Amino acid sequence: MKTYDTKSKISTPAGRCKGTLLVNLRSFITTSRDAGAWERLVTSLPKSDRDVLCQPLLVSSWYPIGVWNRALRTHIRSAGDQAAEIKRVARYIADRDLNTVLKFALSIAMPDTIVARTGMFWSRYFDSGKVSPRMVKPREWVLTITGPTGDDEGPSAMNCGEGVSGWVEQALLLCGATTPKVTHQRCRFRGATECLSEVVW
Numbered sequence: 001m002k003t004y005d006t007k008s009k010i011s012t013p014a015g016r017c018k019g020t021l022l023v024n025l026r027s028f029i030t031t032s033r034d035a036g037a038w039e040r041l042v043t044s045l046p047k048s049d050r051d052v053l054c055q056p057l058l059v060s061s062w063y064p065i066g067v068w069n070r071a072l073r074t075h076i077r078s079a080g081d082q083a084a085e086i087k088r089v090a091r092y093i094a095d096r097d098l099n100t101v102l103k104f105a106l107s108i109a110m111p112d113t114i115v116a117r118t119g120m121f122w123s124r125y126f127d128s129g130k131v132s133p134r135m136v137k138p139r140e141w142v143l144t145i146t147g148p149t150g151d152d153e154g155p156s157a158m159n160c161g162e163g164v165s166g167w168v169e170q171a172l173l174l175c176g177a178t179t180p181k182v183t184h185q186r187c188r189f190r191g192a193t194e195c196l197s198e199v200v201w
Contacts, residue, residue: 012153015065015128019058022068024093026057029075032088041074065126066152069159076158086158090166098174111177115141115199118168128154131164133199143168145195149188157189164197177201 029037042053049067057063072089079085098106102124105114115133122131122145129147136142143164148154155163165182172180179201186196 012148012150013128014152015126015148015154016062017065017068017127017155018125019061019063020097021093021125022053022057022063022071023059024096025068025071025075025089027096028089028092041071044074045070062127064152065128065154069151069156072158073156083162086162087166087169090163091170094167094170095174098171105171106174111139111172111175111180111201112141114171114175115143115168118143118164121167121171126155126159129160139201141199143182143197143199145197146188146193157187160184160189160195161187161197168197168199172199172201 026038029041042050045053045067049070052063052067053071072086075089076082076085102121105117105121112135116135118133119131122129129145132144132146134142134144145160145164149157161184165184168182169180181200183198184195185198186192186194188195
């Protein structure tokens with residue numbers, strides 16, 4: 001008797017993000033807007049996201065990455081200059097994390113070493129995707145990001161673009177660089193096979 005393979009096509013697994021992102025986003029919103037701004041944002045999200053965000057959030061726990069993507073996107077859409085707002089959020093997160101849970105990193109105190117470890121920092125925020133840093137010459141690096149592009153599978157475009165730019169620039173400032181600049185040059189959300197950013201200081 002003829003048999004058929006009834007297995008469905010393997011899909012990309014759902015990604016996760018560390019709670020520090022959600023905790024810091026909540027803090028940023030309530031500090032820069034007003035005490036009720038976070039609650040209004042949460043109320044506007046799908047029920048599954050609300051169920052996550054209404055529970056106590058722990059900085060060291062893992063949460064569905066789609067919750068982070070949609071919460072961040074909802075906040076950014078309300079900003080006049082969205083690119084600048086993404087950078088402000090990213091810099092806020094870098095400043096808080098590098099002075100608390102990632103304080104060990106500042107003991108390195110060298111811009112080159114910080115950039116060389118961006119892959120490690122990425123994995124502390126996301127369990128999907130990968131950042132590969134490469135030095136071009138002293139004080140000039142490129143960061144390549146690969147990974148899934150689905151909203152519930154990996155970090156969204158704003159994370160890989162202005163988000164990475166803002167975080168890395170703030171990290172470099174904290175360890176002594178005077179004029180860091182990160183430019184997102186290629187994006188896998190716009191047809192490229194990978195995201196690529198140039199880092200100079």
